[in-house]
Amino acid sequence: AVVSTQSTGELEKLKKTNIFNTVFHIWHDGHFGTINGFKLGRLPTCTVDWEEVSAAWGQTALLLYSLAKATNFKFQRFQIVPYGSQSYIQGETKFPLYTHGGLRLFLDAKFDQGMVNFLDCLKQFLDSIEKMGTFNFPYKIDKSKIGDQKGFYSIKLHFNSEEQWTKALKYMLINLKWALTVVAHSKRDK
Numbered sequence: 001a002v003v004s005t006q007s008t009g010e011l012e013k014l015k016k017t018n019i020f021n022t023v024f025h026i027w028h029d030g031h032f033g034t035i036n037g038f039k040l041g042r043l044p045t046c047t048v049d050w051e052e053v054s055a056a057w058g059q060t061a062l063l064l065y066s067l068a069k070a071t072n073f074k075f076q077r078f079q080i081v082p083y084g085s086q087s088y089i090q091g092e093t094k095f096p097l098y099t100h101g102g103l104r105l106f107l108d109a110k111f112d113q114g115m116v117n118f119l120d121c122l123k124q125f126l127d128s129i130e131k132m133g134t135f136n137f138p139y140k141i142d143k144s145k146i147g148d149q150k151g152f153y154s155i156k157l158h159f160n161s162e163e164q165w166t167k168a169l170k171y172m173l174i175n176l177k178w179a180l181t182v183v184a185h186s187k188r189d190k
Helices: 002-015 019-023 050-070 102-107 110-131 162-188
Strands: 026-029 032-035 038-040 079-081 088-090 094-096 140-142 145-148 151-154
Touching: 019 050, 019 162, 026 162, 032 050, 032 162, 038 050, 038 162, 050 079, 050 110, 050 162, 088 110, 094 110, 110 140, 110 162, 145 162, 151 162
Parallel strands: none
Antiparallel strands: 026 032, 032 038, 079 088, 088 094, 140 145, 145 151
C-alpha cells in the first residue's frame, strides 16, 4: 500500500509537469530572447556568434513543429523541418533558418525569407489558438513584422538594424512561450 501511495503521488506530479516548458526553456537575457540558453539575435554592443543564433533557430523550429504535432495542426504553404542548427522551412524551395554570417548573409536573402516564412507559420498557429477562445497573444504578426501598439519590428535582417531585428525575435519567442503554456494547459486539462 505504501508503494502504491508513493507511485500514485509521483504519477500525479508527472501529470502536472509541463513537458514543453521542461524541454523548451524560453527566457530573456537583457535585450535578447533566449531558448534553452541560446540567444536569438545580435546587437552591435554584444556580438552573438552565428552558430548560437542558428542553434536558437533550431530550438525555435523544433518547438513550433512539436506544438503543431501535439495539437494536430497543419501549416498552409510551408513545412517546418527541425534539423538542429540547420533547420529550415520547406516551401517551393528550402529556406534556411541558419546562417554562417559573413558577406554571403548579405548576398543571399533566403535566410530572411526563411524567417518570414517561419513567422507566417507561427501566425497560422497562433490564429488557430485565438479562434478557440477569448485568448489574445501579446504581439501581433503582420507579414514580416511583429509588435504591438507601441510599434512593429521586422524579422528580416536586411535593411534593418540589429536592435530592431533582435526585438522582433524576442517578441516572437514571447508569443511562442505563451503558445507553449496554452497548449500544455489544454493537454493537461484533457
